[in-house]
Amino acid sequence: MTKTPNSPNQNQQQQHGHESAEEQKPISPRLAVVGLILLLIVALLLGGLGILRRTHADTVLAERTQELAAPTVTVAAPKTGAPTDSFVLPGNVAAFTDSPIYARTSGYLTHWYFDIGAKVKKGALLAEISTPELDQQLSQARDELVTAQATANNARIQADRYSDLVKTNAVSQQDTDTYVNQAAATAAAVRSAQANVQRITELQSFEKVYAPFDGVVTARTVDTGQLIDQGAAKELFHMQAIQTLRVYANLPQAYSQSVKPGMKIDLTFAEHVGKTYQGTLVRTADAIDPASRTLLVEVDVDNRAGELLPGSLAQVHFKTPNLGQTFIVPVAALIFRRDGMSLGLVETGSDGTRAHVVPVIIGQDDGATVQIASGISANDQIIQDPPDSLIDGERVTVVNSGKAPNAGGK
Secondary structure, three states, X not given: OOOOOOOHHHHHHHHHHXXXXXXXXXXXXXXXXXXXXXXXXXXXXXXXXXHHHHHHHHHHHHHHHHHHHOOEEEEEEOEEEOOXXXXXXXXXXXXXXXXXXXXXXXXXXXXXXXXXXXXXXXXXXXXXXXXXXXXXXXXXXXXXXXXXXXXXXXXXXXXXXXXXXHHHXXXXXXXXXXXXXXXXXXXXXXHHHHHHHXXXXXXXXXXXXXOOOOEXXXXXXXXXXXXXXXXXXXXXXXXEXXXXXXXXXXXXXXXXXXOOOOOEEEXXXXXXXXXXXXXXXXXXXXXXXXXXXEEEEEEEEEOOOOOOOOOOEXXXXXXXXXOOOEEEEEHHHEEEEOOEEEEEEXXXXXXXXXXXXXXXXXXXXXXXXXXXXXXXXXXXXEEEOOOOOOOOOOEOEEXXXXXXXXXXXX
Protein backbone atom coordinates (compact mmCIF):
# COMPACT_ATOMS: atom_id res chain seq x y z
CA MET A 1 0.00 0.00 0.00
CA THR A 2 1.12 3.41 -0.75
CA LYS A 3 1.43 5.71 2.41
CA THR A 4 -0.04 9.06 2.04
CA PRO A 5 2.45 11.70 3.10
CA ASN A 6 1.48 13.96 6.00
CA SER A 7 0.33 17.35 5.21
CA PRO A 8 2.19 20.37 6.50
CA ASN A 9 -0.55 21.10 9.01
CA GLN A 10 -0.26 17.65 10.49
CA ASN A 11 3.51 18.01 10.89
CA GLN A 12 3.09 21.29 12.71
CA GLN A 13 0.54 19.76 15.07
CA GLN A 14 2.91 16.88 15.89
CA GLN A 15 5.75 19.26 16.67
CA HIS A 16 3.57 21.37 18.91
CA GLY A 17 2.44 18.22 20.71
CA HIS A 18 6.00 17.13 21.43
CA GLU A 19 6.98 20.61 22.75
CA SER A 20 3.97 20.71 25.07
CA ALA A 21 4.86 17.31 26.48
CA GLU A 22 8.43 18.43 27.32
CA GLU A 23 7.40 21.60 29.29
CA GLN A 24 7.36 21.22 33.25
CA LYS A 25 4.50 22.28 35.41
CA PRO A 26 5.10 25.55 37.40
CA ILE A 27 5.87 25.24 41.24
CA SER A 28 3.12 26.51 43.38
CA PRO A 29 3.85 29.58 45.66
CA ARG A 30 2.87 27.59 48.75
CA LEU A 31 5.53 24.94 48.14
CA ALA A 32 8.14 27.65 47.54
CA VAL A 33 7.37 29.29 50.89
CA VAL A 34 7.56 25.96 52.72
CA GLY A 35 10.93 25.26 51.12
CA LEU A 36 12.31 28.63 52.13
CA ILE A 37 11.11 28.12 55.70
CA LEU A 38 12.76 24.73 55.85
CA LEU A 39 16.02 26.16 54.54
CA LEU A 40 15.85 28.97 57.12
CA ILE A 41 15.24 26.50 59.94
CA VAL A 42 18.17 24.38 58.86
CA ALA A 43 20.40 27.47 58.68
CA LEU A 44 19.28 28.59 62.16
CA LEU A 45 19.91 25.15 63.58
CA LEU A 46 23.39 25.03 62.09
CA GLY A 47 24.16 28.58 63.32
CA GLY A 48 22.85 27.85 66.82
CA LEU A 49 24.86 24.64 66.97
CA GLY A 50 27.99 26.59 66.05
CA ILE A 51 27.26 29.23 68.70
CA LEU A 52 26.69 26.56 71.35
CA ARG A 53 29.94 24.87 70.47
CA ARG A 54 31.83 28.16 70.63
CA THR A 55 30.19 29.13 73.92
CA HIS A 56 31.06 25.77 75.39
CA ALA A 57 34.64 26.11 74.18
CA ASP A 58 34.89 29.62 75.72
CA THR A 59 33.47 28.32 79.01
CA VAL A 60 35.92 25.44 79.10
CA LEU A 61 38.76 27.82 78.24
CA ALA A 62 37.71 30.27 80.98
CA GLU A 63 37.46 27.50 83.55
CA ARG A 64 40.82 26.11 82.50
CA THR A 65 42.40 29.55 82.61
CA GLN A 66 40.95 30.22 86.05
CA GLU A 67 42.15 26.84 87.23
CA LEU A 68 45.67 27.52 85.98
CA ALA A 69 45.63 31.06 87.41
CA ALA A 70 44.71 29.88 90.91
CA PRO A 71 47.85 29.99 93.07
CA THR A 72 49.15 26.72 94.40
CA VAL A 73 49.54 26.76 98.19
CA THR A 74 50.52 24.44 100.99
CA VAL A 75 48.57 24.51 104.23
CA ALA A 76 49.08 23.26 107.75
CA ALA A 77 47.21 23.38 111.02
CA PRO A 78 48.58 25.74 113.71
CA LYS A 79 50.38 24.29 116.72
CA THR A 80 48.70 24.88 120.06
CA GLY A 81 50.72 27.15 122.31
CA ALA A 82 50.77 26.98 126.07
CA PRO A 83 49.20 29.97 127.88
CA THR A 84 51.94 32.18 129.26
CA ASP A 85 52.22 35.27 131.45
CA SER A 86 55.59 36.38 130.09
CA PHE A 87 57.27 36.72 126.74
CA VAL A 88 60.48 38.06 125.23
CA LEU A 89 60.84 40.63 122.47
CA PRO A 90 63.94 41.90 120.67
CA GLY A 91 64.99 45.41 121.61
CA ASN A 92 67.23 47.92 119.85
CA VAL A 93 69.78 49.57 122.13
CA ALA A 94 70.50 53.25 121.47
CA ALA A 95 72.59 55.92 123.17
CA PHE A 96 70.71 58.34 125.39
CA THR A 97 72.11 61.21 123.30
CA ASP A 98 73.52 60.71 119.82
CA SER A 99 74.95 63.74 118.02
CA PRO A 100 77.16 64.50 115.01
CA ILE A 101 79.62 67.39 115.48
CA TYR A 102 79.95 69.89 112.62
CA ALA A 103 82.03 73.04 112.06
CA ARG A 104 80.44 76.48 112.41
CA THR A 105 83.26 78.19 110.51
CA SER A 106 85.46 77.47 107.48
CA GLY A 107 89.22 76.93 107.54
CA TYR A 108 91.92 74.29 107.97
CA LEU A 109 92.04 71.76 110.80
CA THR A 110 95.23 72.46 112.74
CA HIS A 111 94.86 69.85 115.49
CA TRP A 112 92.48 67.26 116.93
CA TYR A 113 92.67 66.03 120.52
CA PHE A 114 90.43 62.96 120.88
CA ASP A 115 90.10 59.83 118.79
CA ILE A 116 87.41 57.13 118.71
CA GLY A 117 86.64 55.50 122.05
CA ALA A 118 87.78 58.52 124.04
CA LYS A 119 85.52 59.48 126.95
CA VAL A 120 85.19 63.25 127.15
CA LYS A 121 83.48 65.73 129.43
CA LYS A 122 81.16 68.50 128.36
CA GLY A 123 83.20 71.49 127.16
CA ALA A 124 86.33 69.47 126.35
CA LEU A 125 88.31 70.84 123.38
CA LEU A 126 87.98 68.38 120.49
CA ALA A 127 89.77 70.21 117.66
CA GLU A 128 91.06 73.59 116.46
CA ILE A 129 90.47 75.20 113.07
CA SER A 130 92.67 77.90 111.53
CA THR A 131 90.68 80.72 109.85
CA PRO A 132 93.10 83.42 108.56
CA GLU A 133 90.46 85.07 106.39
CA LEU A 134 88.13 85.39 109.35
CA ASP A 135 90.91 86.89 111.45
CA GLN A 136 91.45 89.57 108.81
CA GLN A 137 87.75 90.29 108.65
CA LEU A 138 87.69 90.81 112.40
CA SER A 139 90.63 93.22 112.21
CA GLN A 140 88.91 95.17 109.45
CA ALA A 141 85.64 95.28 111.36
CA ARG A 142 87.39 96.65 114.45
CA ASP A 143 89.04 99.41 112.41
CA GLU A 144 85.67 100.30 110.87
CA LEU A 145 84.23 100.51 114.36
CA VAL A 146 86.96 102.96 115.43
CA THR A 147 86.25 105.11 112.35
CA ALA A 148 82.52 105.05 113.01
CA GLN A 149 83.07 106.02 116.64
CA ALA A 150 85.29 109.00 115.65
CA THR A 151 82.73 110.20 113.10
CA ALA A 152 79.92 109.82 115.58
CA ASN A 153 81.87 111.71 118.28
CA ASN A 154 82.52 114.63 115.93
CA ALA A 155 78.85 114.72 114.84
CA ARG A 156 77.73 114.69 118.49
CA ILE A 157 80.02 117.64 119.34
CA GLN A 158 78.70 119.63 116.39
CA ALA A 159 75.12 118.85 117.31
CA ASP A 160 75.67 119.93 120.91
CA ARG A 161 77.34 123.20 119.81
CA TYR A 162 74.55 124.11 117.41
CA SER A 163 71.92 123.19 119.97
CA ASP A 164 73.43 125.77 122.37
CA LEU A 165 73.84 128.47 119.68
CA VAL A 166 70.30 128.14 118.35
CA LYS A 167 68.99 129.26 121.74
CA THR A 168 70.54 132.72 121.12
CA ASN A 169 69.53 132.73 117.45
CA ALA A 170 73.23 132.65 116.48
CA VAL A 171 72.59 129.83 114.01
CA SER A 172 69.54 128.76 112.08
CA GLN A 173 67.22 126.05 113.25
CA GLN A 174 67.68 124.23 109.94
CA ASP A 175 71.47 123.90 110.41
CA THR A 176 70.90 122.75 113.96
CA ASP A 177 68.49 120.04 112.83
CA THR A 178 70.97 118.89 110.19
CA TYR A 179 73.77 118.35 112.71
CA VAL A 180 71.45 116.68 115.20
CA ASN A 181 70.31 114.21 112.53
CA GLN A 182 73.93 113.56 111.53
CA ALA A 183 74.75 112.74 115.15
CA ALA A 184 71.89 110.24 115.30
CA ALA A 185 72.90 108.60 112.00
CA THR A 186 76.55 108.26 113.01
CA ALA A 187 75.51 106.80 116.38
CA ALA A 188 73.48 104.14 114.51
CA ALA A 189 76.52 103.42 112.32
CA VAL A 190 78.56 102.82 115.47
CA ARG A 191 76.02 100.31 116.76
CA SER A 192 76.04 98.55 113.38
CA ALA A 193 79.84 98.32 113.41
CA GLN A 194 79.77 96.99 116.97
CA ALA A 195 77.28 94.28 115.93
CA ASN A 196 79.51 93.30 113.00
CA VAL A 197 82.52 93.00 115.31
CA GLN A 198 80.48 90.88 117.70
CA ARG A 199 79.30 88.61 114.87
CA ILE A 200 82.80 87.97 113.55
CA THR A 201 84.12 87.50 117.09
CA GLU A 202 81.55 84.77 117.70
CA LEU A 203 82.43 83.12 114.39
CA GLN A 204 86.07 83.24 115.40
CA SER A 205 85.17 81.47 118.65
CA PHE A 206 84.04 78.49 116.55
CA GLU A 207 87.66 77.93 115.58
CA LYS A 208 87.68 75.73 118.68
CA VAL A 209 85.33 72.72 118.61
CA TYR A 210 84.05 71.68 122.05
CA ALA A 211 82.18 68.60 123.27
CA PRO A 212 78.47 69.46 123.77
CA PHE A 213 77.89 66.81 126.50
CA ASP A 214 79.57 64.07 128.51
CA GLY A 215 80.03 61.05 126.31
CA VAL A 216 82.29 58.98 124.12
CA VAL A 217 83.72 59.80 120.69
CA THR A 218 82.46 57.08 118.33
CA ALA A 219 83.76 58.52 115.05
CA ARG A 220 86.42 60.95 113.79
CA THR A 221 86.20 61.76 110.09
CA VAL A 222 88.82 64.54 109.71
CA ASP A 223 92.57 64.83 110.08
CA THR A 224 95.15 67.59 110.45
CA GLY A 225 95.42 69.86 107.43
CA GLN A 226 92.04 69.08 105.92
CA LEU A 227 89.89 71.91 104.58
CA ILE A 228 86.81 72.37 106.74
CA ASP A 229 83.60 73.84 105.33
CA GLN A 230 81.02 75.52 107.48
CA GLY A 231 77.73 73.60 107.90
CA ALA A 232 76.56 70.00 107.76
CA ALA A 233 78.42 68.99 104.61
CA LYS A 234 81.25 67.36 106.58
CA GLU A 235 80.92 65.68 109.98
CA LEU A 236 83.99 66.22 112.18
CA PHE A 237 83.18 63.90 115.09
CA HIS A 238 80.33 61.75 116.31
CA MET A 239 79.53 61.54 120.01
CA GLN A 240 77.18 59.40 122.08
CA ALA A 241 76.15 59.67 125.71
CA ILE A 242 76.20 56.10 127.04
CA GLN A 243 75.86 56.53 130.81
CA THR A 244 72.20 55.64 130.29
CA LEU A 245 71.00 53.63 127.30
CA ARG A 246 67.58 53.57 125.67
CA VAL A 247 66.14 50.19 124.64
CA TYR A 248 63.26 50.31 122.15
CA ALA A 249 60.86 47.40 121.64
CA ASN A 250 57.64 46.96 119.67
CA LEU A 251 54.95 45.54 121.96
CA PRO A 252 52.06 43.66 120.29
CA GLN A 253 48.68 45.37 120.48
CA ALA A 254 47.26 42.57 122.64
CA TYR A 255 49.64 43.55 125.47
CA SER A 256 49.47 47.32 125.06
CA GLN A 257 47.26 47.86 128.15
CA SER A 258 49.42 45.71 130.42
CA VAL A 259 52.48 47.99 130.51
CA LYS A 260 52.77 51.28 132.37
CA PRO A 261 55.64 53.77 132.79
CA GLY A 262 57.68 52.96 135.87
CA MET A 263 57.57 49.17 135.43
CA LYS A 264 60.81 47.27 136.00
CA ILE A 265 61.84 45.26 132.92
CA ASP A 266 64.55 42.60 132.76
CA LEU A 267 67.05 42.74 129.90
CA THR A 268 69.49 40.10 128.69
CA PHE A 269 72.26 40.31 126.10
CA ALA A 270 73.92 37.62 124.01
CA GLU A 271 77.38 38.90 124.90
CA HIS A 272 76.64 38.69 128.64
CA VAL A 273 75.51 35.10 129.09
CA GLY A 274 73.74 34.39 132.36
CA LYS A 275 73.59 38.04 133.43
CA THR A 276 70.35 40.02 133.72
CA TYR A 277 70.14 43.81 133.69
CA GLN A 278 67.16 45.67 135.06
CA GLY A 279 65.71 48.62 133.23
CA THR A 280 62.77 50.94 133.75
CA LEU A 281 59.98 51.47 131.26
CA VAL A 282 59.98 55.27 131.04
CA ARG A 283 57.57 56.03 128.20
CA THR A 284 55.47 54.62 125.36
CA ALA A 285 54.40 56.08 122.04
CA ASP A 286 50.77 56.14 123.27
CA ALA A 287 49.73 55.10 119.78
CA ILE A 288 49.51 51.81 117.91
CA ASP A 289 51.52 51.65 114.71
CA PRO A 290 48.89 50.92 112.00
CA ALA A 291 51.44 49.05 109.86
CA SER A 292 52.57 46.53 112.49
CA ARG A 293 49.80 46.88 115.13
CA THR A 294 52.46 47.31 117.81
CA LEU A 295 53.18 49.86 120.55
CA LEU A 296 56.67 51.36 120.69
CA VAL A 297 58.04 51.37 124.25
CA GLU A 298 61.29 52.76 125.68
CA VAL A 299 63.18 51.07 128.52
CA ASP A 300 66.11 52.97 130.07
CA VAL A 301 68.98 50.99 131.61
CA ASP A 302 71.87 52.25 133.72
CA ASN A 303 75.21 51.83 131.94
CA ARG A 304 77.63 53.77 134.13
CA ALA A 305 79.77 50.63 134.29
CA GLY A 306 80.12 50.80 130.49
CA GLU A 307 79.34 47.11 129.98
CA LEU A 308 76.60 47.66 127.37
CA LEU A 309 77.11 49.09 123.90
CA PRO A 310 74.67 51.21 121.87
CA GLY A 311 73.58 49.59 118.64
CA SER A 312 73.47 46.10 120.13
CA LEU A 313 70.43 43.82 120.33
CA ALA A 314 68.75 43.12 123.68
CA GLN A 315 66.17 40.58 124.77
CA VAL A 316 63.39 42.42 126.61
CA HIS A 317 61.46 40.27 129.11
CA PHE A 318 57.86 41.40 129.66
CA LYS A 319 55.41 40.02 132.22
CA THR A 320 51.77 40.32 131.20
CA PRO A 321 48.36 38.91 132.10
CA ASN A 322 47.47 35.46 130.74
CA LEU A 323 45.88 35.79 127.29
CA GLY A 324 44.35 32.29 127.26
CA GLN A 325 44.75 29.87 124.36
CA THR A 326 47.41 30.80 121.83
CA PHE A 327 48.70 29.23 118.61
CA ILE A 328 52.15 28.99 117.10
CA VAL A 329 52.73 29.52 113.37
CA PRO A 330 55.86 30.17 111.28
CA VAL A 331 56.76 33.81 110.79
CA ALA A 332 56.80 33.14 107.02
CA ALA A 333 53.03 32.55 107.14
CA LEU A 334 52.34 36.16 108.18
CA ILE A 335 51.03 38.62 105.62
CA PHE A 336 52.24 42.19 106.18
CA ARG A 337 49.89 44.80 104.73
CA ARG A 338 48.91 48.41 105.33
CA ASP A 339 45.96 47.46 107.53
CA GLY A 340 48.07 45.22 109.79
CA MET A 341 49.26 41.63 110.01
CA SER A 342 47.09 38.81 108.69
CA LEU A 343 47.10 35.09 108.00
CA GLY A 344 45.77 33.26 104.94
CA LEU A 345 43.33 30.40 105.57
CA VAL A 346 41.71 27.98 103.11
CA GLU A 347 37.99 27.20 103.12
CA THR A 348 36.34 24.52 101.00
CA GLY A 349 32.78 25.11 99.82
CA SER A 350 30.40 24.24 97.03
CA ASP A 351 32.28 26.58 94.67
CA GLY A 352 35.68 25.06 95.40
CA THR A 353 38.62 25.91 97.65
CA ARG A 354 39.12 29.58 98.30
CA ALA A 355 41.49 31.71 100.36
CA HIS A 356 40.31 33.73 103.32
CA VAL A 357 42.58 36.47 104.72
CA VAL A 358 41.96 37.17 108.42
CA PRO A 359 43.58 39.81 110.68
CA VAL A 360 45.44 38.46 113.70
CA ILE A 361 46.99 39.76 116.90
CA ILE A 362 50.48 38.46 117.55
CA GLY A 363 52.18 37.77 120.84
CA GLN A 364 55.71 36.54 121.33
CA ASP A 365 57.96 36.53 118.27
CA ASP A 366 61.26 34.66 118.37
CA GLY A 367 62.19 35.33 114.75
CA ALA A 368 61.29 31.86 113.41
CA THR A 369 57.81 31.40 114.90
CA VAL A 370 55.21 33.79 116.19
CA GLN A 371 52.52 33.42 118.82
CA ILE A 372 48.99 34.21 117.61
CA ALA A 373 46.86 35.57 120.46
CA SER A 374 43.67 36.14 118.49
CA GLY A 375 42.20 35.59 115.01
CA ILE A 376 42.44 31.83 114.33
CA SER A 377 41.28 28.51 115.79
CA ALA A 378 42.81 25.05 116.13
CA ASN A 379 40.87 23.67 113.13
CA ASP A 380 42.00 26.35 110.67
CA GLN A 381 44.30 25.45 107.79
CA ILE A 382 47.04 28.08 107.54
CA ILE A 383 48.58 28.90 104.17
CA GLN A 384 52.35 28.53 104.40
CA ASP A 385 54.49 31.16 102.61
CA PRO A 386 51.46 32.91 101.04
CA PRO A 387 52.07 34.91 97.85
CA ASP A 388 52.08 38.69 98.19
CA SER A 389 49.21 38.92 95.70
CA LEU A 390 46.88 36.67 97.72
CA ILE A 391 43.33 38.10 97.63
CA ASP A 392 40.55 37.30 100.05
CA GLY A 393 38.04 35.01 98.32
CA GLU A 394 40.20 33.96 95.38
CA ARG A 395 40.34 30.31 94.30
CA VAL A 396 43.47 28.40 95.34
CA THR A 397 44.90 24.96 94.71
CA VAL A 398 46.04 23.05 97.78
CA VAL A 399 48.89 20.61 97.16
CA ASN A 400 49.38 19.24 100.67
CA SER A 401 48.44 19.77 104.28
CA GLY A 402 49.63 18.74 107.70
CA LYS A 403 51.60 20.05 110.65
CA ALA A 404 53.03 23.54 110.26
CA PRO A 405 56.73 23.48 109.46
CA ASN A 406 59.09 25.24 111.87
CA ALA A 407 56.23 25.58 114.31
CA GLY A 408 58.52 24.91 117.22
CA GLY A 409 57.70 22.98 120.35
CA LYS A 410 58.18 19.34 121.11
